Amino acid sequence: MQREAWAVFLLLFLAGAVAYAHVTTTAEEYSRYNVGWNGTSGFAAVEIRDLTDLDPTAILLIFAPDQPFSPDEAGSLRAFLDSGGRILIADEEGNANQLLADLGSAMRVRPGNLSSLDRDHAAPGLFTVSVVGNDTLFAGVETIRVNRPAAVEGGEPLLETSPLTWDDADGDGRPGGKEIFRTAIVCAREGNLTVLGDPSLFINAMLPENPAFIENLQPVLVDAAHSRTGTTSPVINTIAWIQETPAVATALIALGVLPVAWRFGRKRDE
Template sequence: MRRSIIITSLLTIIAITFIIYLTPSSEDFDPSNPYWNGFSSLYKAHHPQLIKGSLDERLLRNPSNTILLIVGPEKNFTEYEAWILRHFLEAGGRIILADDFGSGNELLRSLGADVRLNGSLLVDPLFKERSMRFPRIRNLKVSGVDEIVFNYATILEGCGKPLAFSSSYSFLDLNVNGRWDKGEPKGPFIVACELDVGKGRLTVISDSSIWINSMLEMRDNRMFLERLIGDRSL
């Protein structure tokens, strides 16, 4: 999956070009992709601005009214981009990082955060949506959100302020054989957490697919996003 960065602001909303709308993309997380792996449903609901390419200091113009959603990053961020993101957070911006098997850990290191993505597959043979690889997350510390569903996710380590846990029946399928084997860690595991950075907030979620078209309306996935946004616009 490629790196996708969505920036939204109360004051800055732009439209996608007609060419993109007329030629639907099949790329993961693309707001013009109407298929199962796209972000067209999220885009229609919230009209975020999509950034493709490098971040720059424009992100620092109005951080206190801005949310930056980073989904499934593949490539590492440059030192300059990491500097921009650190200053964005310190000035009151909010970042939501949704990742599982991408380069999210490199970004977390560059931001000085202790939390890490484990990188092993989380499964739950009891609390599941369609298969054990779609675990239902029922222990959440987010108002108005009772249950969310993940899609081929991992877990978080080193988190001081958890927002969500998998069930005690979940485990890490280290060899990806679809069953628990001796030595494989058992839950509950932390799957979402938040950190205060300066005046801002960093939220980390161990699934990059939670808000794609095929997942957005599952259980409280949409409400989870809206609660994380809070009084800001996405």
């Protein structure tokens, strides 16, 4: 009887642990709550939501942005740049182009399906690019492995593909037809503003591919208000809200502890 009770409790505990792990993680692209290959749970960064008064010694990473920047926010970023701060925008969908325009930059992200022969994997979008510019981000790095990047136009080139690169418009993984070989730029900069056409460099599966680059980035702040590092899961967002709100956390702890204390007190009275 007792052994069976323990077995049931153990089973329920394990099931509860699995259920907890399930509801507190997600499979959403780039989410820091995604512990899978396409999440960013393994990327060490400090998340911030307020873009004012940023530490100019750190790099601000705006990562796969999917939210527009208000004029005030763009102004804060301009002030950050003017104060010597450095911004790295990693985008491959072109969502950052409006922000780039607001920041007075001529650089633009051109979404596409860049593929290259300069690779050692069967996937044509997973290939190697060369470091062509002198930048601390790529100090000690000769090549970077990118993962389905977009081209970046304008600015001083930092990462360049080999001439055997094409925009795989028909998605068949083979160059041909109207797809012609050409060199493309996937990272460029203008002063302290750098645009990288491949946010995939920060997903869990890609972190081991370019360790020196990831190390050069530190310390890095991630703009969590506009980046896709968040999640739409209400459970995770509620837990995050509780963790970020001390009063609610305290209230919840009290709600958990008080009935137990009351129960123990009653037992003692008996």
